[in-house]
Amino acid sequence: MAGEQSEAFPPELRDWVERKATERDTDPETILARAAAVYRTLDAEADDPSETRLDELDAEVDDVVDRVAAVEDDLDEKIDDVRERVIQIKRETDAKAPRDHGHPDLEERVDATAQAAADADAKVDDLADRLDRGFENYEEILEYLTDAADDLDEKTDTLASAVVDLRAELQRVAAAEHDRQAVDELRTAANRHGERTAACGDCDATVDLGLLARARCPHCEATFVDFDPASGFFGSATLQTGDHPALTDGTDDFSVPNDPADLFDVEVGGSSDD
Structure with a gap:
């Protein structure tokens, strides 16, 4: 079913999905599912631009920064x-x-x-x-x-x-x-x-x-x-x-x-x- 849907996409979008599937060693259906999840998340954020949600996003970004910094320190030592x-x-x-x-x-x-x-x-x-x-x-x-x-x-x-x-x-x-x-x-x-x-x-x-x-x-x-x-x-x-x-x-x-x-x-x- 997902394969039939991907055929209806514009050629540029279909090429992008297939390229990402090859890079991630997975199938186009998984890439489409992830893209849909990201879209729903962004759509939910657009419908609810509350300060609470913005604070949550800031916290997530800070957590990513901390984790990357820890990876950098660990790699430097190694x-x-x-x-x-x-x-x-x-x-x-x-x-x-x-x-x-x-x-x-x-x-x-x-x-x-x-x-x-x-x-x-x-x-x-x-x-x-x-x-x-x-x-x-x-x-x-x-x-x-x-x-x-x-x-x-x-x-x-x-x-x-x-x-x-x-x-x-x-x-x-x-x-x-x-x-x-x-x-x-x-x-x-x-x-x-x-x-x-x-x-x-x-x-x-x-x-x-x-x-x-x-x-x-x-x-x-x-x-x-x-x-x-x-x-x-x-x-x-x-x-x-x-x-x-x-x-x-x-x-x-x-x-x-x-x-x-x-x-x-x-x-x-x-x-x-x-």
Whole structure:
């Protein structure tokens, strides 16, 4: 029935209804119902321009302003927190990587995250400017606020996901650096005693330290933890096996969860009521 009625509308009005339905991911009938509700509300206000009704409208506008201000403050805090965490993770990564080693992918992620934070800042500033200009068009302002809130939710979700990705990248880099240092220590100990090869402490296979890429036996995957020089004239050097101390990435004080939604202890990208 509503579809038949919409066919009777002027083309401009029908196009507007269909466009709004597409933007809101709903059907034209819902848009028409909302438009009718707004019309009835405005018509009732025109028939009853009493001071009581005007006071109620003022109170509603004040409530919207307060809620938007609270959203701005909350977003400012979240954006600042994400920016600080991204910078700290970048510093940790730069400190752990060798001087001649680069991570272009990681740098691109950091730049993208910083740009997302700047975009969110600009969005909040634009929202504040529109609010300062007043509520000359009440319906337009409410529609803009809804769209802005949805956009900011998406940007917050993007920032949280970027921080989680950076944390995972930092852990990978830290693990690689930890393994490289372990191999360097084994080679240094072997060179000190004039040895190049040693037997694995688990499988007794001969391991060439010059070809060792990880602190693990290439034959049995046992983890090497120490180098024991040869004892006696016919003895051979041994690579002792065991477990390395637990690896830390230097970010324990600001641990980032694996789930982006837990980054701010709030729901990220949640839906807002129309």
